[in-house]
Amino acid sequence: MSWENFKTHYHPYPELGLALDLSRLPLPADFLSSQEEAMQKAFTAMAELEAGAIANPDEGRMVGHYWLRAAQLAPTKELRSAITDTLAAIKAFAADVHAGKIAGPNGPFTQLLVIGIGGSALGPQFVQHALGQPAADKMAVHFFDNTDPDGMDYVIGQIGEQLGSTLAVVISKSGGTVETRNGMLEAQAAFRAAGLDPAKHFVAVTGDGSKLDQVADAEGWLAKFPMWDWVGGRTSELCAVGLLPAALQGLDIDAMLEGAAAMDAATRVPVTAENPAALLALGWLFATDGIGAKDMVVLPYKDRLLLFSRYLQQLIMESLGKELDLEGKVVNQGIAVYGNKGSTDQHAYVQQLREGVNNFFVTFIEVLKDRDGDALEVEDGTTSGDYLQGFLLGTRDALSEKDRWSVTLTVPDVSPRTLGMLIALYERVVGLYASLVGINAYHQPGVEAGKKAATGVIALKNKLQAALAAAPGTDFTIEQLATQTDGNPELVYKILHRLAANGKLTETAGDPWFESTFRG
Numbered sequence: 001m002s003w004e005n006f007k008t009h010y011h012p013y014p015e016l017g018l019a020l021d022l023s024r025l026p027l028p029a030d031f032l033s034s035q036e037e038a039m040q041k042a043f044t045a046m047a048e049l050e051a052g053a054i055a056n057p058d059e060g061r062m063v064g065h066y067w068l069r070a071a072q073l074a075p076t077k078e079l080r081s082a083i084t085d086t087l088a089a090i091k092a093f094a095a096d097v098h099a100g101k102i103a104g105p106n107g108p109f110t111q112l113l114v115i116g117i118g119g120s121a122l123g124p125q126f127v128q129h130a131l132g133q134p135a136a137d138k139m140a141v142h143f144f145d146n147t148d149p150d151g152m153d154y155v156i157g158q159i160g161e162q163l164g165s166t167l168a169v170v171i172s173k174s175g176g177t178v179e180t181r182n183g184m185l186e187a188q189a190a191f192r193a194a195g196l197d198p199a200k201h202f203v204a205v206t207g208d209g210s211k212l213d214q215v216a217d218a219e220g221w222l223a224k225f226p227m228w229d230w231v232g233g234r235t236s237e238l239c240a241v242g243l244l245p246a247a248l249q250g251l252d253i254d255a256m257l258e259g260a261a262a263m264d265a266a267t268r269v270p271v272t273a274e275n276p277a278a279l280l281a282l283g284w285l286f287a288t289d290g291i292g293a294k295d296m297v298v299l300p301y302k303d304r305l306l307l308f309s310r311y312l313q314q315l316i317m318e319s320l321g322k323e324l325d326l327e328g329k330v331v332n333q334g335i336a337v338y339g340n341k342g343s344t345d346q347h348a349y350v351q352q353l354r355e356g357v358n359n360f361f362v363t364f365i366e367v368l369k370d371r372d373g374d375a376l377e378v379e380d381g382t383t384s385g386d387y388l389q390g391f392l393l394g395t396r397d398a399l400s401e402k403d404r405w406s407v408t409l410t411v412p413d414v415s416p417r418t419l420g421m422l423i424a425l426y427e428r429v430v431g432l433y434a435s436l437v438g439i440n441a442y443h444q445p446g447v448e449a450g451k452k453a454a455t456g457v458i459a460l461k462n463k464l465q466a467a468l469a470a471a472p473g474t475d476f477t478i479e480q481l482a483t484q485t486d487g488n489p490e491l492v493y494k495i496l497h498r499l500a501a502n503g504k505l506t507e508t509a510g511d512p513w514f515e516s517t518f519r520g
């Protein structure tokens, strides 16, 4: 790669301590100028959004995550005080928990169990893992982020004897997400089984009046924190969703907010060449042809950023993965995101990246600071951190040689401020990119289909169990039960087969397999 090209496409932002390198995309000389008109429209749309326009038209909602770190920019006095009052309440609650003023019947809370899914888990998980200091954290954090019974047993097993010192924070914007409801019920059952009163351990983060809000009121939980309809789940890390768990862990949430605010200020500038979010959005546009033609492989060379790709997966894919554009035309937009961390992944799938199907571009994330404290020399004058950078730069070159494209983001460290910056940067890139390709980044109409179908599966399971219970000891074929319950035979088989595996009924193997019978 030429030095001249690097000089042109390497963009340092010393005031942020960040740099963006687009030199490993073969950008034509006129690419940025060819998109300037579209980018100016994107800046205007973003300014309107930040001023409180209904930027999520189908859901009739404002999109206000940028106000969370600059309350003075919120369009009304009520919104401004909602943000600042909640932040103060989070800090006061965390301080009282740490001081033992808010404690459980068994004394101070030392363990934190966060129950949520999607946007109500991925941000908290990313931040907890990135910034955790097991020896120094004020609380040890655990997560339920699924309705997997064994997964929850595993976590409860990890908490073990400390359940009496556990604070549970149930997070759900809608307050009606079934996985989270199940997690709450399972956790409450575990508390009761240990002779503990869940209400004395539980806190809710949810929308006003939601089902979860009602449960918290009815059961007299310890505390409640709000989640607002103008904050989307995948952009909620910097409201109570992410800030409450982080504050309880003992992390510096002010520094996270300051980092985000600084990035917002830098990416609000409507001058493409000076704006890292605009440049990165244009990098995505070029790399993916504006139609998701290439996947985004996110490779941070830092263990602590392992969960960033999962966090970005929701932020980017739920925002950009849309069937229709803003005019209602079918576009099937999106950018697929995956990745873990380097150099670990070099020993796994990087083989295919270099030599296999060329359907991706990589986002390398370089962290300048190696570690706290002294570095061991693993060879004369050379440290593990030297190797980490060596592998990053080496892999980048190895990919470039084979016409595999990449962008590189350099950050100073993994600190609360840097995480705030990264979160804000990608939120802005997603918003600008969505404008460039003409889609609504702030709704998620596609996720409902799977939820509705799951409800149908549960209803069919109930019918099947009722049918078997009504004729105990009788063997039924799959097709007989399908007819009797008006169910799809494939679903009938899948449901019965699993119930049998869990000892809820008896399966007698047939030959061929689809003549197996089931008995209640």
Ligand SMILES: O=P(O)(O)OC[C@H]1O[C@H](O)[C@H](O)[C@@H](O)[C@@H]1O
Residues within 6 Å of the ligand: 117, 118, 119, 120, 171, 172, 173, 174, 175, 176, 177, 180, 233, 234, 318, 444, 447
């Ligand atoms: O916070 P909740 O309302 O429980 O939602 C949790 C998640 O569930 C949904 O399926 C949405 O697609 C996500 O955007 C959301 O973050």
